[in-house]
Amino acid sequence: MNTKDSKCPRDPIAAHLRDVPRSGIRDFFEIVSSVPDVISLGIGEPDFDTPWHVREASMFALEKGATKYTSNMGLPKLRKAIARYVGDTFHVSYDADREVLITVGVSEALDLAVRALVNPGDEVLYHEPSYVSYRPLIQFAHGCPVPVETRREEGFRITRDRLEERITERSRLLILNYPNNPTGAVLNREDVRIMAECAREHDLMVITDEIYAEMTYNGSHVSIASMPEMKERTIFLHGFSKSWAMTGFRIGYACAPPELTEAMMKIHQYTMLCAPILSQEAAMEALNEPDNDIREMRDEYVRHRNYIYHAFRDMGLPCVEPGGAFYAFPYIGDTGISSKDFALRLLEEEKVAVVPGSAFGACGEGYVRCSYATSLEELKEAMTRMAGFVRRITSC
Amino acid sequence: MDELLKILKNNALESPGNIAKMLNMSEDEVRKRIKEYEKKGIIRGYQAVVNEDQLDINRVMAVIEVTVTPEREGGFDRVSNRISRFPEVESLYLVSGDYDLLLFVEGRDLKSVSSFVSERLATIEGVKSTVTHFMLKTYKHHGVEMESQDEYERLKVSP
Numbered sequence A: 001m002n003t004k005d006s007k008c009p010r011d012p013i014a015a016h017l018r019d020v021p022r023s024g025i026r027d028f029f030e031i032v033s034s035v036p037d038v039i040s041l042g043i044g045e046p047d048f049d050t051p052w053h054v055r056e057a058s059m060f061a062l063e064k065g066a067t068k069y070t071s072n073m074g075l076p077k078l079r080k081a082i083a084r085y086v087g088d089t090f091h092v093s094y095d096a097d098r099e100v101l102i103t104v105g106v107s108e109a110l111d112l113a114v115r116a117l118v119n120p121g122d123e124v125l126y127h128e129p130s131y132v133s134y135r136p137l138i139q140f141a142h143g144c145p146v147p148v149e150t151r152r153e154e155g156f157r158i159t160r161d162r163l164e165e166r167i168t169e170r171s172r173l174l175i176l177n178y179p180n181n182p183t184g185a186v187l188n189r190e191d192v193r194i195m196a197e198c199a200r201e202h203d204l205m206v207i208t209d210e211i212y213a214e215m216t217y218n219g220s221h222v223s224i225a226s227m228p229e230m231k232e233r234t235i236f237l238h239g240f241s242k243s244w245a246m247t248g249f250r251i252g253y254a255c256a257p258p259e260l261t262e263a264m265m266k267i268h269q270y271t272m273l274c275a276p277i278l279s280q281e282a283a284m285e286a287l288n289e290p291d292n293d294i295r296e297m298r299d300e301y302v303r304h305r306n307y308i309y310h311a312f313r314d315m316g317l318p319c320v321e322p323g324g325a326f327y328a329f330p331y332i333g334d335t336g337i338s339s340k341d342f343a344l345r346l347l348e349e350e351k352v353a354v355v356p357g358s359a360f361g362a363c364g365e366g367y368v369r370c371s372y373a374t375s376l377e378e379l380k381e382a383m384t385r386m387a388g389f390v391r392r393i394t395s396c
Numbered sequence B: 001m002d003e004l005l006k007i008l009k010n011n012a013l014e015s016p017g018n019i020a021k022m023l024n025m026s027e028d029e030v031r032k033r034i035k036e037y038e039k040k041g042i043i044r045g046y047q048a049v050v051n052e053d054q055l056d057i058n059r060v061m062a063v064i065e066v067t068v069t070p071e072r073e074g075g076f077d078r079v080s081n082r083i084s085r086f087p088e089v090e091s092l093y094l095v096s097g098d099y100d101l102l103l104f105v106e107g108r109d110l111k112s113v114s115s116f117v118s119e120r121l122a123t124i125e126g127v128k129s130t131v132t133h134f135m136l137k138t139y140k141h142h143g144v145e146m147e148s149q150d151e152y153e154r155l156k157v158s159p
């Protein structure tokens, strides 16, 4: 029996959580929210409305009484539609009954995938600058996060050398995210082939977060799951948040061979039970005419991408031309201030919000993330103000 | 459709400089292509989209369905061209269905539109019948919603 004195109470928070810092994005959000009339380029979601036919279909589903649980895996008709879409678009075939799991956004799918694969102490490789969730999710699963640096000179594409430098005998898993948040980088077919080769050689499992796949602008998107002998070691993640502007529906999915899907399902069935049925009905409708919905948004993102890329060039900020997603990641290191100070001063002095690159990992320092999923009017105004700001701080 | 036209259809005031940035071309090239479109008659004008319901002006719009006897030579063209010359006629379409022509007509008041229909339109040779609908309120015009609805705002910063 424990009869220790009660003067020094045990920390009630689980030890492995204490090592996870607060999200840099959340901190910054609170600062930005306190400033009125900000033009924000800090928003990681589309500025388009969800296509009307999708919203309309969800209202209809509600009227019909779609208010119940669905099977754990998700509505069978939706899993079928997803298997067809992924087959046509990504050239990987998944069995709708056993290899597709509908989740509450890619967020849940990521958590399931990491927890399904990681044993305590396993090393998980992911490329940085990266989406903010990967590192904490690995920590929640008692894994060791191992960031692999990507660099501007290499277009922020992950390379074999930099990956292999970080591989040890405890490396178990590689997380890939292209098109990339926050850099806008994409991989070409050869890059993907090399990553597949590395994964096979070093016996790594792969989680590939391809949530921005349809937002690929210069070439066509290639999924690592479609490479030879890769389907069996890959969990493919995708969702409706970005390509269909459905962030608030919270709907996504994981595709993987049956034993992997079954493992994720073990967690999902007890923690989530199922994704919301209304969102599943909406997703079903979204898959009815994906090309129509996506084309117009993609065309607009391309125009905004070109605009912002030229604007940074005119300002003298080095920037890789983003090949996908809706982010640009210009280098502001030459101004002599940190990315956090840059973002704070830009907010204070010009009322423009961008996200400091350091929020996306140590090697994001020196950069800021600018989302161009914003109206052209705002984008123009933001670029004018930012140009003035850059001129001011570099001339003194 | 050409990207340049898409941009201008959306905002005819967009500057050639900005268009050039968006389309990765030079400003001169943009100006040249706009000129060409104008010369070819593909771009036929630039107009503001005005919510006239908000203006305190007396004005009446009507939609008129017209049935016409097609002619052996030229079908509906002769009659349609004749009708479209009237300045009261804002738009004119040949349509499929129960009637042939669909007109959008503008007038000072009910009386002036009625007299346009009975005295000018219905009397044209070849016009068999007309049905007039007066417009009560505009919800959407040229792809633009006329009432701004309350929108949910996005979070100012998100991952």
Ligand SMILES: Cc1ncc(COP(=O)(O)O)c(C=O)c1O
Pocket (backbone or CB within 6 Å): A044, A104, A105, A106, A107, A108, A131, A177, A181, A209, A211, A239, A240, A241, A247, A250, A251, A252, B159
């Ligand atoms: C790379 C990446 N993965 C996953 C997500 C989360 O997406 P969802 O809305 O499907 O949970 C985001 C959202 O910002 C993202 O950028």
